[in-house]
Amino acid sequence: MxxxxxxxxxxxxxxxxxxxxxxxxxxxxxxxxxxxxxxxxxxxxxxxxxxxxxxxxxxxxxxxxxxxxxxxxxxxxxxxxxxxxxxxxxxxxxxxxxxxxxxxxxxxxxxxxxxxxxxxxxxAYGLVAVNPALPVHSIAELIALGRRRPGFLNYASAGIGSAGHLRGALLADEARIEAVHVPFPGSAAAAMSVVAGDSHVIIDPIAAPHALEGRLRPLATLGPDRWDAFPDLPNLAELGIGRNWPxxxxxxxxxxxxxxxxxxxxxxxxxxxxxxxxxxxxxxxxxxxxxxxxxxxxxxxxxxxxxxxxxxxxxxxxxx
The missing domain is CATH 3.40.190.150 (Bordetella uptake gene, domain 1)
Structure with missing residues (x-):
C-alpha cells in the first residue's frame, strides 16, 4: 500500500x-x-x-x-x-x-x-468511496441501501460530462437504484464534499489519498485489473459490475x-x-x-x- x-x-x-x-x-x-x-x-x-x-x-x-x-x-x-x-x-x-x-x-x-x-x-484507475458515516462497507451494502431508500443516495463528480458523472450513472443503472448526481468544479472539490459528508459517494482516483488516511471508506476499484494501491479491494468487474461500460x-x-x-x-x-x-x-x-x-x-x-x-x-x- x-x-x-x-x-x-x-x-x-x-x-x-x-x-x-x-x-x-x-x-x-x-x-x-x-x-x-x-x-x-x-x-x-x-x-x-x-x-x-x-x-x-x-x-x-x-x-x-x-x-x-x-x-x-x-x-x-x-x-x-x-x-x-x-x-x-x-x-x-x-x-x-x-x-x-x-x-x-x-x-x-x-x-x-x-x-x-x-x-x-x-x-486511470477509479475508486468507489463513501463518507465513513454512511452505513455501508461494500458495494453490495451500497446497492442494498440504494434500493431501500430510492433517491436518497447522491454521488459527487468533477462536473457534468466528467468520467465520474458517467460512472455514477452507469453504476446506478446497473444496480437498479436511484441516485442524484452532484457536479462540482473539479475532482478535488467533489472529493472534499464527500469527506465533509455533504455528498455520499465518489468514483474517482482523487479519492485515493483520502481513503488511505481514513477520511473516506473505499468499497471497490475500477480499471483493467486490481489497483496495487488497494490490493485487498475487489475490482468492480470481479463483482460482475461494469464489464460492458463504454x-x-x-x-x-x-x-x-x-x-x-x-x-x-x-x-x-x-x-x-x-x-x-x-x-x-x-x-x-x-x-x-x-x-x-x-x-x-x-x-x-x-x-x-x-x-x-x-x-x-x-x-x-x-x-x-
Whole structure:
C-alpha cells in the first residue's frame, strides 16, 4: 500500500525550467502552454504538472501549466481547439472532455475534428468511496441501501460530462437504484464534499489519498485489473459490475486540429520517452494511472470509438 506522501508528493511543484535539451528546427520556438482544463489539485492537474516537468528538458523550452477550469473541462478544451495549430498550446485532456461532455452540452468544439491526438499518458484507475458515516462497507451494502431508500443516495463528480458523472450513472443503472448526481468544479472539490459528508459517494482516483488516511471508506476499484494501491479491494468487474461500460478513464495530450504532423510526431516521441523514465512512470502510478505509450493514430481511434459508444449509452440512459 502506498502512502499519502507518495500520492501527493510528485508532480505538484511548479513547472520545470529547462536547462538542457536540443530542439528540432522550427519547433519549439518558445515556451509551451500546457493547458489543464480543471482546477489545481485535480488528477488532471497532477498529471499535467508531472508531464510538463518531464517534457521541458526534452523539448529545450519551458512547459508551463495553465489551469483553465470550467464547464467540466470544456472551457480549457475549447481554448486549445481555437489556438494557433503550431504545437505551442497543448491540452491535457481527460476522457470526459472529449468523449462525454460534447454529447451533453454545446462545448464549442468538435473533439474529433478540432483537436489532434498527440500522446496518451495512461488509463486511470477509479475508486468507489463513501463518507465513513454512511452505513455501508461494500458495494453490495451500497446497492442494498440504494434500493431501500430510492433517491436518497447522491454521488459527487468533477462536473457534468466528467468520467465520474458517467460512472455514477452507469453504476446506478446497473444496480437498479436511484441516485442524484452532484457536479462540482473539479475532482478535488467533489472529493472534499464527500469527506465533509455533504455528498455520499465518489468514483474517482482523487479519492485515493483520502481513503488511505481514513477520511473516506473505499468499497471497490475500477480499471483493467486490481489497483496495487488497494490490493485487498475487489475490482468492480470481479463483482460482475461494469464489464460492458463504454470507454475508458484515460488522460491524453492533444493539440489544435491542423497541427503539422512532424510537430505532433516530435511531441509524441518526447512524451513517450518520458513515460519510460522510472520516476515519471512511478509518479503517474501514484496518481492512479497505468502509463501507456501509444502512437497518435491509435489514440485517435480510441477517442473516436469511445465517443461513439458513450453517445449510445447516454441516449439509452436519457442523460442530456
Amino acid at each position: 502506498i502512502s499519502r506522501r507518495l500520492l501527493l508528493g510528485a508532480g505538484l511543484a511548479a513547472p520545470f525550467i529547462a536547462h538542457a535539451g536540443a530542439s528540432s528546427p522550427g519547433f519549439p520556438e518558445r515556451a509551451l502552454r500546457y493547458v489543464c482544463p480543471f482546477p489545481p489539485g485535480a488528477t488532471n492537474d497532477n498529471v499535467s504538472r508531472t508531464m510538463s516537468r518531464a517534457l521541458a528538458p526534452r523539448l529545450g523550452v519551458n512547459v508551463i501549466v495553465e489551469n483553465k477550469a470550467g464547464a467540466g473541462g470544456a472551457v480549457g478544451s475549447r481554448m486549445v481547439a481555437e489556438a494557433k495549430p503550431d504545437g505551442h498550446v497543448l491540452l491535457n485532456a481527460s476522457a470526459g472532455n472529449l468523449t462525454i461532455a460534447p454529447h451533453l452540452s454545446h462545448v464549442g468544439y468538435d473533439p474529433l475534428r478540432d483537436l489532434a491526438p498527440v500522446a496518451l499518458a495512461g488509463e 470507454g475508458g478513464t484515460w488522460f491524453g495530450l492533444f493539440a489544435p486540429g491542423g497541427t503539422p504532423a512532424p510537430v505532433i510526431a516530435r511531441i509524441n516521441r518526447d512524451f513517450n520517452d518520458s513515460l519510460a523514465e522510472p520516476e515519471v512512470a512511478a509518479a503517474l502510478r501514484r496518481f492512479g494511472l497505468k502509463p501507456e505509450a501509444v502512437a497518435p493514430e491509435e489514440l485517435g481511434r480510441r477517442v473516436a470509438a469511445d465517443h461513439a459508444a458513450i453517445g449510445r449509452v447516454l441516449r439509452r440512459l436519457n442523460i442530456a
